[in-house]
Amino acid sequence: MFIELVDSLRCIADHEDTWLVAAVAEFRGRHLARGSLGCPVCRTQYQVENGEVAFGRPGGSSEPGVPPDEDTVLRARALLDLAEPGGLVALYGDAASLALALEEETQATFLLVNPQGVRLEPGVSTIWVEDRLPLAPGVLRAAMVGAGPVTGVFMANLATAVRAGGRIVAPVEVPLPDGVAELARDTREWVAERSRERVSAPMPLRRAQAGRRV
Ligand SMILES: [Zn+2]
Numbered sequence: 001m002f003i004e005l006v007d008s009l010r011c012i013a014d015h016e017d018t019w020l021v022a023a024v025a026e027f028r029g030r031h032l033a034r035g036s037l038g039c040p041v042c043r044t045q046y047q048v049e050n051g052e053v054a055f056g057r058p059g060g061s062s063e064p065g066v067p068p069d070e071d072t073v074l075r076a077r078a079l080l081d082l083a084e085p086g087g088l089v090a091l092y093g094d095a096a097s098l099a100l101a102l103e104e105e106t107q108a109t110f111l112l113v114n115p116q117g118v119r120l121e122p123g124v125s126t127i128w129v130e131d132r133l134p135l136a137p138g139v140l141r142a143a144m145v146g147a148g149p150v151t152g153v154f155m156a157n158l159a160t161a162v163r164a165g166g167r168i169v170a171p172v173e174v175p176l177p178d179g180v181a182e183l184a185r186d187t188r189e190w191v192a193e194r195s196r197e198r199v200s201a202p203m204p205l206r207r208a209q210a211g212r213r214v
Contacts, residue, residue: 008139011039012132033122051122056130065117073101080142082106087141095146133157145170162194
């Protein structure tokens, strides 16, 4: 877990939004390899092992697969609108296999969520989640959802975590969450843009109006 990324992580328990306090047992360069992230409100400790943080579920495993070909990488870069360098990008499931190639080309920081098809090590930022995403609103520049089941709660959390104007790409069988506008779709995926409203605007009124799942 890249140490600067810890600022973007939040407790997933039902209380006001709060950052997490890192207790470091082992660093590898600028990456937190082992330790824990503690919530100052509810005292939950999220364990960090091998650079991976488990939020609400035990960690999983991921075996390296065949690296994506150049066309797949170029397509992902275009769909995610990563022409400019920098920012934080989340890759879910087997979309994680794009991280290495995209990192070289875009100089963005990548956060792998329930990754598949990649080798996990302390220098790779990985979180394991059930369906609630431990991310502050608007911290992601873009997000890509790979194959595999995702819940409505997960997609709603993901939409909130992406900044205004940021892209989300997901398989066509995944319903679009609230707060995003579809830009395009083909037989495999849709690409949508986070609405350009302030994501940090007061939520209760809108939530009551639309009855949205959060
Ligand atoms: Zn908490």
